[in-house]
Amino acid sequence: MTDTDRAERLRSERTPYVLATVVRAERPTSAKTGDRALVLPDGTMEGFVGGHCAESAVRDQALTLLRSGESTLLRITPAEDSAPLEGLVTVSNPCLSGGTLDVFLEAVIPPALVDVYGDGPVARAITEVGRAAGFAMRPADTDAPPSPDAAAVVVATHGRDEETVLRAALDAGVGYVGLIASRKRGAAVTSALEGGERVHTPAGLDIGARTAPEIALSVLAEILSLRPRPAHGAGPAPSTGAEAGRCH
Structure with a gap:
């Protein structure tokens, strides 16, 4: 089942989820631009957006977004002093071996x-x-x-x-x-x-x-x-x- 098919099924079942899409990958990273994953309310992830540390950061932020119903751009980087940017959530992650990931997190909440x-x-x-x-x-x-x-x-x-x-x-x-x-x-x-x-x-x-x-x-x-x-x-x-x- 493709990501699109799975997302359609979740919508038909009125299950909220977050669609995580890698929009920028600065090497070295295991994820590539265009990689995607679905994050469900129980923390289950379906798809691939990077290794364990990147996955953990995406999951944590996605679960926060499911509570707020908002969407955001997440930057996962080993840099400890990244300058804050408006509309961007930055997570310092030493697991990345010098690379940086930008992941767009779109919260999809069924209508009331x-x-x-x-x-x-x-x-x-x-x-x-x-x-x-x-x-x-x-x-x-x-x-x-x-x-x-x-x-x-x-x-x-x-x-x-x-x-x-x-x-x-x-x-x-x-x-x-x-x-x-x-x-x-x-x-x-x-x-x-x-x-x-x-x-x-x-x-x-x-x-x-x-x-x-x-x-x-x-x-x-x-x-x-x-x-x-x-x-x-x-x-x-x-x-x-x-x-x-x-x-x-």
Whole structure:
């Protein structure tokens, strides 16, 4: 199986990985320009980007990038006093016998998966707008459990099987659980649920949304505002709790 085939399979399985590509090799090194490897979340490396020491440096940096979702250029060099350059991470590695490797590390993170329950205008709009925004959207029937790696579950079933779906999402530990409902009805539904305080209802940021596409935009904006961020970019999450234009 080629690197390309393997990468395609990982994407189809929604497995994050880092593609490491040698873009410059200063002899003597065992790697050559164009050599590539895939680094998986468990530290497994498939491919070749140099000997043991180079491989170790690539693995360590790749695992850091999988947590941040960023990409970078890694320089592995025996020099101890290399001048820092913007956009370049330099690792001093005495294992290299006088050579230097520049390796581009591209983090490939699957898009956040959002399960949407319901088949009305709001549910359809959330799915359509979400796809346009780069989310992986999964329309779901109320008898289907949340996806194992769902980042968010949005319930827009207009009163049908809401508690069942919400309970399953809460039990599964889904990061964002939203209910499309008025504030009054949403409070009544969630009050009967253990952990119901975790449900965002009315779902969405308060942007004065009234139409189905506007409600979809507000819900997806709320999901984005609450997604985990790297520590260096963390900040307070915006306030939430819109009720304008919600479906009763």
